Amino acid sequence: MSTTTTIEWTRGDDGTAGATWNPVTGCTPVSEGCDRCYAAGIARRFAGTPAFPHGFTVTLHPQRLDAPLHWRRPRRVFVNSMSDLFHDQVPDAFIVEVFARMWWAPAHTFQLLTKRPGRARSLLPRIGEQLHTRAADLALVDDPTPLTWPLPNVWLGVSVENQRWADSRIPVLLDTAAALHWVSAEPILGPLNLTGWLIPPARLCGSVTPADLRALRGFAAERAGWHGLDWVVLGGESGPGARRMQPQWASSLITGCQTVEVPVFVKQLGTVSYTHLRAHETL
Numbered sequence: 001m002s003t004t005t006t007i008e009w010t011r012g013d014d015g016t017a018g019a020t021w022n023p024v025t026g027c028t029p030v031s032e033g034c035d036r037c038y039a040a041g042i043a044r045r046f047a048g049t050p051a052f053p054h055g056f057t058v059t060l061h062p063q064r065l066d067a068p069l070h071w072r073r074p075r076r077v078f079v080n081s082m083s084d085l086f087h088d089q090v091p092d093a094f095i096v097e098v099f100a101r102m103w104w105a106p107a108h109t110f111q112l113l114t115k116r117p118g119r120a121r122s123l124l125p126r127i128g129e130q131l132h133t134r135a136a137d138l139a140l141v142d143d144p145t146p147l148t149w150p151l152p153n154v155w156l157g158v159s160v161e162n163q164r165w166a167d168s169r170i171p172v173l174l175d176t177a178a179a180l181h182w183v184s185a186e187p188i189l190g191p192l193n194l195t196g197w198l199i200p201p202a203r204l205c206g207s208v209t210p211a212d213l214r215a216l217r218g219f220a221a222e223r224a225g226w227h228g229l230d231w232v233v234l235g236g237e238s239g240p241g242a243r244r245m246q247p248q249w250a251s252s253l254i255t256g257c258q259t260v261e262v263p264v265f266v267k268q269l270g271t272v273s274y275t276h277l278r279a280h281e282t283l
Helices: 038-045 092-104 117-139 163-174 210-223 247-259 275-280
Strands: 002-004 019-021 076-079 109-114 154-159 180-185 231-235 264-268
Touching: 092 117, 109 117, 117 163, 154 163, 163 180, 210 247, 231 247, 247 264
Parallel strands: 019 076, 076 109, 109 154, 154 180, 180 231, 231 264
Antiparallel strands: 002 019
């Protein structure tokens, strides 16, 4: 199953709509951000249909694996919008097949988001090895899609709803090889300071300007191999019973990202609208 999506952060630079691709559906909660999971509500509503034959129970859909290979127009693709690819009930071999399709569809950009970065960190090196073996085998009989690892068209991200989960998940994410590392702070449920992952740790004397910080980030990435966050998405919770987002949580996060020119996307402001925050939004 693949479909055009209205999720704003999947839109291309030219404004074209992105897509979702769900070779797996279903999940189980792991933290506070899961309490009002939109995917669980949709899956339970349509339980028993071809899209969700087992409701929100983790379910593999191998018949959907090849869908991106048939899309002619390049697009951004949110992988498993209705699940978590790195859930422990998804077999390693199936995750390999998902990555193989992303390798074979280099025109698309795949956006992966997980609350289980530990499994991603341990599994991805083995996936890389398996794909390199497969590329070598294919080269004997075919002209395979060139393989670069980590895949340059795969963005790897984690969901963080508050500082506790940022401190837990982001270091593991940044310890995992990826073309782009990103964070989704949606729903944001408390103050969130990402400074330590936007600029490298350093002792700087005197006043530090935004230009200094940007230069430090670039120098550390180029010369020291330091990897920080490349993109941040944030949003408040919406719908009946939504937990309130305080405006300063978003504004401080936006300012921190803009200071070092890390793109930040404000997806939604939650049940209570703070329209003045839109002035800070960047893509």
